[in-house]
Amino acid sequence: MAGLNSLYGAHVPVIDLDRADATCGGKALGLGRLSRSGFNVPRGFVVVGDLDAQALGSGVHQLDAPLAVRSSGLAEDSASASFAGQLQTVLGVVGVEEAAAAIRACSRSATSGHARAYAARVGAATQARVPVIVQRLVAADVAGVVFTHDPRTGLDDVVIEAAWGLGESVVNARVIPDTIIVTAAGAVHSSVGSKATRLDLRDDGLLRRAVAAADRRRPALTEAQITEIARTAREAHSAFGHPLDIEWAIADGILWLLQARPITTHPEPRKAPAATQPETVLVRGVGCSPGRVNGTSVVVRGLDAFTRVQPGDILVCRTTDPAWTPLFSIVSAVVTETGGLLSHAAIVAREAGIPAVVGAVEAMQRIEDGSPISVDGTHGTVEAPT
Amino acid sequence: MAHTSAPDLLILHAVRLKGFADTDVLARRFDLEPETTQAALKDYVAKGCITSSSFGDLSGWSLTEDGRRVNEGQLRDELDGITKREEIARLHDAFLPHNATVTAACSAVQLNPSSATYDQAWEQLSGVAAALRVLEDELTACLTRFTGYHRRFNLALFRADEDPGWLTGTDLDSSHRVWFELHEDLIATLGITR
Numbered sequence: 001m002a003g004l005n006s007l008y009g010a011h012v013p014v015i016d017l018d019r020a021d022a023t024c025g026g027k028a029l030g031l032g033r034l035s036r037s038g039f040n041v042p043r044g045f046v047v048v049g050d051l052d053a054q055a056l057g058s059g060v061h062q063l064d065a066p067l068a069v070r071s072s073g074l075a076e077d078s079a080s081a082s083f084a085g086q087l088q089t090v091l092g093v094v095g096v097e098e099a100a101a102a103i104r105a106c107s108r109s110a111t112s113g114h115a116r117a118y119a120a121r122v123g124a125a126t127q128a129r130v131p132v133i134v135q136r137l138v139a140a141d142v143a144g145v146v147f148t149h150d151p152r153t154g155l156d157d158v159v160i161e162a163a164w165g166l167g168e169s170v171v172n173a174r175v176i177p178d179t180i181i182v183t184a185a186g187a188v189h190s191s192v193g194s195k196a197t198r199l200d201l202r203d204d205g206l207l208r209r210a211v212a213a214a215d216r217r218r219p220a221l222t223e224a225q226i227t228e229i230a231r232t233a234r235e236a237h238s239a240f241g242h243p244l245d246i247e248w249a250i251a252d253g254i255l256w257l258l259q260a261r262p263i264t265t266h267p268e269p270r271k272a273p274a275a276t277q278p279e280t281v282l283v284r285g286v287g288c289s290p291g292r293v294n295g296t297s298v299v300v301r302g303l304d305a306f307t308r309v310q311p312g313d314i315l316v317c318r319t320t321d322p323a324w325t326p327l328f329s330i331v332s333a334v335v336t337e338t339g340g341l342l343s344h345a346a347i348v349a350r351e352a353g354i355p356a357v358v359g360a361v362e363a364m365q366r367i368e369d370g371s372p373i374s375v376d377g378t379h380g381t382v383e384a385p386t
Numbered sequence: 387m388a389h390t391s392a393p394d395l396l397i398l399h400a401v402r403l404k405g406f407a408d409t410d411v412l413a414r415r416f417d418l419e420p421e422t423t424q425a426a427l428k429d430y431v432a433k434g435c436i437t438s439s440s441f442g443d444l445s446g447w448s449l450t451e452d453g454r455r456v457n458e459g460q461l462r463d464e465l466d467g468i469t470k471r472e473e474i475a476r477l478h479d480a481f482l483p484h485n486a487t488v489t490a491a492c493s494a495v496q497l498n499p500s501s502a503t504y505d506q507a508w509e510q511l512s513g514v515a516a517a518l519r520v521l522e523d524e525l526t527a528c529l530t531r532f533t534g535y536h537r538r539f540n541l542a543l544f545r546a547d548e549d550p551g552w553l554t555g556t557d558l559d560s561s562h563r564v565w566f567e568l569h570e571d572l573i574a575t576l577g578i579t580r
Contacts, residue, residue, distance in 0.1 A: 319579075
């Protein structure tokens with residue numbers, strides 16, 4: 001503890017999430033408002049300014065659980081600017097040392113070139129340091145997001161996206177989620193997504209694993225859960241007085257709200273900008289299995305390399321080979337240089353329910369091994385993140 | 387006179403065809419004794435031809451790059467030994483139009499799942515099954531190891547009547563999986579690529 005004191009200096013107390021106000025940053029303010037309105041929000045606190053070692057130690061000890069550490073936003077997430085995805089999150093943090101390191105990383109995330117550029121573009125002030133939220137991590141069985149307004153149609157329908165495990169899979173578009181629309185009249189329209197992998201907190205940390213075929217094909221939510229999520233989202237909408245984008249999680253039958261922010265009038269969609277900038281497209285091919293997901297590429301050149309592939313990776317290869325067919329059940333998407341709509345890769349990818357782009361000439365040269373990419377199996381493109 | 391392959395060739399070839407499989411599956415592929423198979427696999431490991439790996443809950447044997455070269459060398463020597471290369475090449479040419487039908491029918495069922503599409507696909511695949519019977523007879527007249535594709539393909543179609551998963555599934559011996567294996571067998575035998 002003495003070591004931490006010498007690193008962090010002056011005493012500024014941590015602020016309980018229940019009492020978070022605008023000085024705690026946009027995310028914390030949203031959570032504070034939800035909590036004060038009676039919604040189920042995981043317990044936590046906000047670190048504003050210099051870190052106080054004793055307060056941190058006491059806070060972490062009281063939460064007594066693995067933690068989620070998130071930057072709280074450069075400015076209030078307003079209706080005109082959402083800083084979604086611009087700042088840092090660290091999940092599965094255990095103990096004071098790790099918490100201090102995570103807080104440091106999240107606090108400095110405002111200085112990334114990316115975040116500064118975003119702030120300049122939307123006319124927001126930048127801060128040298130960002131408030132950081134430290135909260136209990138919900139070990140979700142199923143999680144996702146819910147909008148109380150459909151940005152695609154302009155209707156006040158509730159739109160739910162759900163997948164297995166922690167909500168990061170939906171928030172960061174790592175999987176194709178189930179989509180459920182609950183209209184104002186109460187009609188429910190569902191479409192089941194493949195939800196091909198899941199992230200869970202295990203004893204030794206976060207682990208992404210493949211989801212079994214049967215679980216890909218069945219809905220992640222029961223009718224009762226859909227009803228509860230929709231009702232809770234509408235109640236939050238009423239409490240805040242405007243449409244909301246809410247991150248939720250269900251663990252052991254209990255629904256938690258993890259984040260609430262206004263639906264921006266000019267949405268910055270999680271998945272893709274409305275118009276794809278040509279320079280972000282790495283390679284084009286035939287989109288033969290629909291959907292769009294993000295993930296880390298693994299460029300497999302031969303039989304000796306395919307054991308490098310981890311659950312949730314994106315497989316990039318020349319053609320498919322019987323040796324690689326089992327990989328289709330653990331990856332989140334496939335890109336092949338050869339083949340077409342009717343090829344083996346296409347057939348197996350569709351079976352697995354994962355996006356695939358085939359006939360992507362020179363994909364193995366244009367996609368760097370181990371890099372973050374986005375595969376759109378509907379439009380046949382592979383992109384680098386914008 | 388049809389040629390019967392040596393067990394060593396068959397065991398390594400089983401790894402090629404299955405891609406990734408455990409010892410039992412490999413033994414059953416060509417109806418070999420588990421002990422014989424186990425011993426041969428151990429030998430191939432020592433030679434660096436195969437390796438064992440795991441994905442999640444699955445584990446099995448697969449070829450190394452060296453193993454693939456050894457497999458193709460064995461198949462080439464076998465084929466040249468019985469001087470049937472031209473005949474197998476002719477049968478591969480006869481196979482290709484049916485390959486187009488199979489991939490189109492399987493894709494149609496996936497892209498446009500309806501009972502009409504399914505019925506039409508099933509009809510087309512039944513037509514291919516009839517052609518496959520003739521093709522297999524001609525293949526096995528050269529090499530007995532080509533036995534079994536027609537029986538498996540037919541069985542998949544029969545089961546697909548109750549469960550459409552038997553047309554395109556990857557976790558079972560579906561019509562698509564059987565067909566894909568035959569394709570791999572032909573290209574490996576001839577030493578060509580798809």
